[in-house]
Amino acid sequence: MIFKTKTLLPFYCLCIFCAIVLPARAQKTSSKPNIIFILTDDLGYGDIGVFFQNGRKNSGDRSKPYELTPHIDQLAKNGAQFTQQYCNAPVCAPSRASLLTGVNQGNAHVRDNQFDKALENNHTVATVLKQAGYATVAVGKWGLQGAKEEAPNWPAHPLKRGFDHYFGYMRHRDGHEHYPVEGVYRGKKEVWEDYTNVGDKLNKCYTTDLWTAYAKKWIVDHEKSNNAEPFFMYLAYDAPHAVLELPTQSYPKGGGLKGGLQWLNEPAHMINTASGTVDSYVYPEYAAATYDNDQNSATSEVPWPDTYKRYATATKRIDDAVGDVLQLLKDLKIDNNTLVVFTSDNGPSIESYLPASYVPNQPTFFSSYGPFDGIKRDCWEGGVRMPTIASWPGHIAAGKTINAPSILSDWLATFADAANLPTPARTDGVSLLPSLTGKGKQENSLVYVEYFEEGKTPGFKEFEPSRRGRKRDQMQLIRMNDLVGVRYGIKSAGDAFEIYDVVKDPKQTKNLSSLPGFGKIETQMKAKVLQLRRADSEASRPYDDALVPETTVNKKLVRGLRWEFFEGDFPYVISGKGRKPQSSGTTNAINGTEGDNKKGMVLYEACIQVPSDGKYNFSFQVQGKAFVRLHEASLFDADFGYVSNTALTQDAYLKKGFHPLTVYLLKEPDQKNHIVLLWKKDGSTEWKETGAHDFYH
Template sequence: MHINIHFKIMVKGITKLFLLASCGLIILIPAFVNAQSKKSNAAKPNIIFILTDDLGYGDLGVFFQNQRRDKADPKLPFQLTPNLDKMAAGGAQLTNQYCNAPVCAPSRASLLTGVNQGNAKVRDNQFDKQIENNHTLATVLKTAGYATAAIGKWGLQGETKDEPNWPAHPQKRGFDDFYGYMRHADGHEHYPFEGVYRGKKEVWDNYKNVAPDLSKCYTTDLWTAKAKKWIVDHETAKGPEKPFFMFLAYDSPHAVLELPTQAYPEGKGLKGGLQWLGNPGNMINTASGKVDSYVHPDYKNTKWPDTYKRYATATRRIDDAVGDILQLLEDLKISDNTIVVFTSDNGPSIESYLPVGYVPNSPQFFSSYGPFDGIKRDVWEGGLRMPTLVAWAQHIPAGKVVVSPSMLSDWMATFADVAGINAPARTNGVSLVPSLTGKGSQAESLIYSEYSEGGKTPDFKEFEASRRGRKRGQMQMIRLGDFVGVRYDVKSADDDFEIYDIVSDPKQTTNLASIPSCNELQAQMKAKSLQVRKADLEAPRPYDKAEIPAVEILDKTYTGLSWKFFKGNFPYVVLETGLTEVSKGVSKHLGNEVPKSSGGMTLLEGFIKVPNDGEYSFSLQASGKAYMRIHEAELIDADFGYQSVSQETERVYLKAGNHPVKIYYLREAGKERILSLKMRYKDGDWKPLKGTDFFSVK
């Protein structure tokens, strides 16, 4: 096989063209400029983010199930999702959106913090580990004037013996209100009061356990009714002058595949559908009848095993719930100014936890992984590619299909954009507003995932023979343009990636890594996968101490860091996207050229040349908030909760050569200016760094 590839990278304005062969593909990194706006609260859209648990790309009608239906083959059972299909027809399908990790906790943590798994604090199977005390979707949107609520599954609270004082309770991470399951494992049972299969669970209304009042409350119904009530109460009390952000996290169709008590209530929206009654023992209008009993009539009389009647009913219940919420927005006349995102946290699961006698759940039955290989806990496309839909009437053209790759961590920058503020500098994401609305130029997303898992990819006959039953171990996935690199059971940074043209070969059948013309692409993937991440002691990787490759500089250079000063009263260290500098120059003193009277943010940018391979430590001290990157990885975070003039130190392994750095420095007008940076090689002496120890390109 012969394949020709043009591969183009850009480093800080330096362009290097790698001619690998000639299939005519050029990977560009365009610069999207998002003008900073000062929107009134009334002009800011409400935001509802709906996250399901283990729903596969292939579980939605519009993504895959309708194709099975249209084949009219009795051997191809299919599900129906009419409300989600309608949402897709009126809005956008993101057919190349990835979760950040192929399992629940790290995926959700990366979504909420806007950072990829190479920089996150919750990684691997760290269920119930506290999400870091840093920027979240909720803290950022509160800064923009939003009311915030989290409803449903959390699982990021941190362990404590002093419940309910969890260190990372949602109300300690930016949410005004929380109603739902706090613990990860509680989400494996969908009747908290009865505990039909997994025992009784606790449901928390902020800091109060209200589960004793929730007889016969099926959680999909419960979270939906509570979400509707919260929206109605908010609009009644505060109206359009106070936009809202809701994180609505369902705990299904994952786990025990329990059934509702009855059919979805007639009608939708304000007067119909699910309703909050508020009476203990009769909290919602489906809290009656028999628990775990109702099978949707479209599936009841099929010859399917009961397991799959349950799965299809659970998915259909979510579909009804989304239709109910969308109708509520119409009834309240706020649909035109509300963004609704629907997606999943990771690929489909084989976990059902049903009693003995039931057929074990298998995503094979409906091909829940869609046209891909892989399931939950795999970094193949089936484990990472998400069924993402977005509705935003009057802003997104009906029936739009967005094919540009993106990740769940991009929603931080996206929501900051629509709220008229800048995202934190810490985020690894970019705003997706241009690709959704068709206005502006879309910046390229950073598509990267890492995960460690002791199991194996299932031995499904539908999967490629080379990956059936393959040991997972340490895994990585990176996407560059149309090409995806995957490594399983990684032993070192030198292990080769399998390389797939994911556009023409979505099932990843043809590994291009052995083609000589892909050698340079292989090298780029190996380098990039080290340049976008930092080590985390609680999630060790075999490449944590691998030396990060330097970059080649082709353009002319000059001594010093280039600096730009952005005037303003910024609440945190922000990305520079859309900001206009009021002054700029070349720094010899780490940005202290800016007059003391000016308040705002200084961005210093350039390269540092390290003389030897090995371990380097950096130490930063600032009188205001600061943030530092090396390549695309976080080096030092002195932003959220930073104590002024404290010293932050970080260690990193570097190859000899040139390494790009960015330093963001925020301070108030009139305050003393202190920004100092030191470096040392291995255990040697600390060397103070000046602007002249760096260089920039012309």
């Protein structure tokens, strides 16, 4: 699959943003909405007003300082709050990779702390939306480009992953500095516009301001030149992460087309806040703020430490930026046809690169983790529960609250659905559009996290005693309805899960695993976390070689496979989720003859009978395109970039019994014998072709 990219105007030729005047026109409507995905860096669930900070403010308790996020709160008021959305991993690289690819950490290519690892050359949100005619742009932090020594031609540059344009920090570590030129704490950084480093022109450009001004300029340029084409913008901020630098000055008055941040396109004065003093501005609300530090109203209040004035300023700057972008959509009369999503990549951080004269950054000051325990790099709720908001006027009811659990990797399927596209079979997520719009049946989201980190959960007195200073190491989280199973320091697949009802007990104070009836649930969790994942040698786990349990069979099985045919000229192998098949039936073989010689996708489902415990080798090839799952794990991906009739191999550790196999076959008329699927027990020299004797349904 080849995607053509547009040539971006040279940096010095960009139109001056503030001089652009668009003619007034009626609100543009389309069946395909514009989509803006706003992702922040290390912003906690508890940092946002509507999720937590407003409660601190309204409590009147002077020992609880609070942050202000009025524009984000208004976004929630106009749309929907997700109270139980999770990130895919509690650190940025794997979290962002899973978001962009729609693949959870059980099947992901980027895992653990693999910063700057190349995002795989496969479906992304951008490649999928381009199939519906979207213009695509990424602005801000990337960190998934691949080999550092290959600049500027990184193997996973955004322009090689479906984006038409890119402007931002390419390397992970560059996102630790919020001034590209001055490098207040971490040194000078590069900013890339497509394949050109333009960082030396960005004097005094605070990155929250810089990304916002560029995003606004790009939207205006797009609407001026090609407003019939919907757009997808991935706006990925690198704040409030780590450095806690301050802007140069107050946020410019107004917002949108004529106010707020503006792109001036003048080297050394590229945006309208690129003046004044670097790292200097604190919002007036915080500059003189005091609090009751000893919880004694009889003693005098003390000023906020400068560290937290900085943190609150960084957060409010993002809030102003969100308000600015939303005002632009109104000014351009495209707000009613734009789906805006706001969230974070993981929980709040304890990291700080401030000089030693500052107090260390502690998320306890604002309770940035909200009503939970845990921070960034934790699989407790505070490390993985995200402050997610979605707004789409006329489609999402104002003031809506969505309590069903979901995960960031669901957004690829959601955006495909909004663009009237099928979801690629490779993706693990489900469309959240039914929850957002109230139309259709919402499928259950698979909330699963696995992660390794050598540190410990902080010993904050606000956290439960049982997890203060808890060693992390290998961690895992699985959610089933209201119950979350968590494991820390995993040594084997048999290790016990702690089980919490996170709806009734969000702070996870009561471990239910030893109560009557929960032993069965724990067994289900232990089975599920093996059935939904595949091992990755670059992110090894102690349960990689564990035997995957067979499926529970509640009926007498008969030989053969069930099949469903979905008619259509699909650009990739589709999942079939949310779609009604045109025909269905049973068969004894996977041969692609179903569908009455029409173009489309055949989905085969069956259980393969494994004769004995052990390691099994599978081999697969197809004439055309296909995708294969064993249980919910990816077994073979013969879709994006696959060369017909190339043999693929994969191993699986399986217990004796029945194991669900799903084959998605993209078929062409008059094309037969698409698939060769072989298997054998490891150590055997003889491959056996699967047939009617192996499949049951």
